[in-house]
Amino acid sequence: MGSRALKPLLLVLLLAAPLAGAAEPGRVEGVVEISVIGPDGKPQPKADRSGVVVYLTGYTEEPPAEVARMSQRDKTFFPSVLPIVAGQKVEFENKDVVLHNVFSRSVARKFDAGKNRPGEKYVETFKKTGIIDVYCDIHEQMVATLVVVPNRAFAVTDKDGRFVLRGVPPGRHPIFAVHRRDEKSDISRAEVVVEAGRASTATLRLVETRVDDSHLDKRGKKYGPRPDYSGKAP
Known part of the structure; x- marks a missing residue:
């Protein structure tokens, strides 16, 4: 094969090399389990486990x-x-x-x-x-x-607490679950190993502790009657 024929072949190989070396992203599938304190003071499973944000850290996008x-x-x-x-x-x-x-x-x-x-x-x-x-x-x-x-690997759980995080680079990543019904902002943390082109699984557990949504206004004071656009007290 002459040198002229080799040059286009070498160019194709050089261009293809970075693509071959790039690791295919994986995904993380799993479930969040939520416990609530029952009337007897003991934890019990919560039926609706929606609204929990699950996300990965360890890299930025x-x-x-x-x-x-x-x-x-x-x-x-x-x-x-x-x-x-x-x-x-x-x-x-x-x-x-x-x-x-x-x-x-x-x-x-x-x-x-x-x-x-x-x-x-x-x-x-x-x-x-x-x-x-x-x-x-x-x-x-x-x-x-x-x-x-920090990145796009996040999801919000459905009623059954299920989630899927897509486009995750291979490696070991911390995984978190955050639920606003947790009064102390307790965050469930675990680690997950993601392999190229494969699905990894994770289970996270939270305890629901918040009993109400009381808070102060933007001035740091208690709320009082105030008119809204309708001219009536809210």
Whole structure:
């Protein structure tokens, strides 16, 4: 074979080498078990195990360009639990018929959207990882949670506590489960080994301890009657 014929062949091999060496991502499948304290003071399994955020750490990824959304309707946040990647933007839109004032006094991220009328939006960027409790300064019953994670390997459990994390690079990774119904922000932690192109399994366990969602307003004071957009007390 002449040198002219070898050059195209060598070029193809050189281009293919990085692709052959790149490890195919794997995935993590599993379940979160939640216990609640029964009337007899003993733990018992909880039937509905939805709303738990499961995520991996150990590596970082760029946030998606997509803006995450948490709206307000019927004096409720939708969704009530929202995982995002550090650096991602979140849009808070008032889809209600009353005034709202979204805020957080969490150590991980403090912000105050101010009073927003129906149809108005507020956008905030969350650059650091952490758990952020979100409230409304007008309606005390409105509570939600943002979980800011370092990469895109996250999921929210279904009613049976099941989850799937996709696109995970091979290796040993810490895996966490966070549930906003846990008063002390106890986080379940384990480790999982992910192999290229394969599914790994994990089981995490939490104990639900929070009995209510009482909290202070954005000034650190107790809530009192205050008018909303309808002119009536909330």
